[in-house]
Amino acid sequence: xxxxxxxxxxxxxxxxxxxxxxxxxxxxxxxxxxxxxxxxxxxxxxxxxxxxxxxxxxxxxxxxxxxxxxxxxxxxxxxxxxxxxxxxxxxxxxxxxxxxxxxxxxxxxxxxxxxxxxxxxxxxxxxxxxxxxxxxxxxxxxxxxxxxxxxxxxxxxxxxxxxxxxxxxxxxxxxxxxxxxxxxxxxxxxxxxxxxxxxxxxxxxxxxxxxxxxxxxxxxxxxxxxxxxxxxxxxxxxxxxxxxxxxxxxxxxxxxxxxxxxxxxxxxxxxxxxxxxxxxxxxxxxxxxxxxxxxxxxxxxxxxxxxxxxxxxxxxxxxxxxxxxxxxxxxxxxxxxxxxxxxxxxxxxxxxx
Numbered sequence: 272x273x274x275x276x277x278x279x280x281x282x283x284x285x286x287x288x289x290x291x292x293x294x295x296x297x298x299x300x301x302x303x304x305x306x307x308x309x310x311x312x313x314x315x316x317x318x319x320x321x322x323x324x325x326x327x328x329x330x331x332x333x334x335x336x337x338x339x340x341x342x343x344x345x346x347x348x349x350x351x352x353x354x355x356x357x358x359x360x361x362x363x364x365x366x367x368x369x370x371x372x373x374x375x376x377x378x379x380x381x382x383x384x385x386x387x388x389x390x391x392x393x394x395x396x397x398x399x400x401x402x403x404x405x406x407x408x409x410x411x412x413x414x415x416x417x418x419x420x421x422x423x424x425x426x427x428x429x430x431x432x433x434x435x436x437x438x439x440x441x442x443x444x445x446x447x448x449x450x451x452x453x454x455x456x457x458x459x460x461x462x463x464x465x466x467x468x469x470x471x472x473x474x475x476x477x478x479x480x481x482x483x484x485x486x487x488x489x490x491x492x493x494x495x496x497x498x499x500x501x502x503x504x505x506x507x508x509x510x511x512x513x514x515x516x517x518x519x520x521x522x523x524x525x526x527x528x529x530x531x532x533x534x535x536x537x538x539x540x541x542x543x544x545x546x547x548x549x550x551x552x553x554x555x556x557x558x559x560x561x562x563x564x565x566x567x568x569x570x571x572x573x574x575x576x577x578x579x580x581x582x583x584x585x586x587x588x589x590x591x592x593x594x595x596x597x598x599x600x601x602x603x604x605x606x607x608x609x610x611x612x613x614x615x616x617x618x619x620x621x622x623x624x
Contacts, residue, residue, distance in 0.1 A: 273459040274527045277403040281452030281612060284445040286341035286619035287582040288333045289569065290322040296435050300428050312435050317545030321438030321570035323423040328624065330359045330419030331369050333441025336624045338377055338417060341443045344619045349378055354405060354414035355385040358398040358574055360602075361421045362387060373417060391469070392541050392601025394418070394574035396609045400457040402446050414446040420573040425471065427497035429487070433504055436544065438570035442578040456610040458524040460516070461603055468508050469602040473499030513547055513600050518554050521598060524608045532596065535561065535610070537585060541599035542566035542576040573601070586618040
């Protein structure tokens with residue numbers, strides 16, 4: 272069991288960028304699906320609006336805009352950035368790493384260490400643990416964690432099981448060392464035997480792009496259509512997995528850290544769907560007033576959903592010292608829980624791109 276503990280490292284500032292294009296889910300693709308059926312799906316998953324990029328915009332563009340906002344609002348000297356980590360499953364290219372391109376685009380010094388992390392829904396917590404671990408080294412002073420996804424480019428509009436859930440966004444977080452942050456705890460988990468529950472089977476090096484992988488096909492008796500290069504999700508099996516493993520992980524981390532789950536200031540969950548999160552909250556007997564939500568206006572933005580929810584819903588509530596429990600789960604299967612102190616975190620207004 273991967274339980275990690277860090278001292279005196281924290282997030283000092285955060286910013287986010289979302290696309291200007293607002294998708295009204297109740298009126299999305301009515302030329303494909305009957306209005307009554309669309310309404311049933313939207314009401315069930317709880318996603319009323321989402322944001323979609325245009326064809327030319329990538330996750331890196333959203334992260335770049337978020338980073339620029341973070342730099343401007345906090346008067347950050349770019350020369351002081353020692354580490355840049357870019358987290359995404361929708362990078363600009365197969366190579367080079369998007370983090371390296373962002374280092375140049377943001378005007379960071381060539382001494383900045385930069386690398387990509389390719390993880391899905393649980394990725395922000397995993398990436399944050401890696402940044403925290405590296406910041407324990409005295410050679411690092413300021414780190415920039417960029418997390419962006421353009422999931423609108425991944426899923427088929429003709430597959431109603433996924434067509435109304437996912438959205439696009441990018442965030443930037445500045446991480447620094449300071450004794451005021453105290454202790455942070457992380458629990459990181461994976462189960463690759465369930466890797467087929469959420470997958471894009473075509474277009475990688477195991478099943479390379481071809482005419483066959485790009486061909487749209489009817490995939491079930493309900494008439495859903497997608498290609499092998501579109502993502503798919505086995506919703507029922509994902510749900511059954513999450514409702515068992517996530518509460519267990521939260522309890523395990525609380526026991527290891529000696530913390531009381533009911534004394535957290537806020538609980539920030541991955542915005543998968545409203546039903547799953549409500550189920551976990553009820554099972555754990557959490558105070559729902561301390562659980563911020565963004566799924567209704569941004570949808571499931573994969574790894575971005577946890578930091579985006581903090582930025583969107585807790586902007587004016589992070590004065591002084593706050594202790595947050597973060598929980599995320601999804602593609603992999605991978606799931607993670609963290610207890611993270613925040614102290615006067617400076618959160619910028621969300622910008623649009």
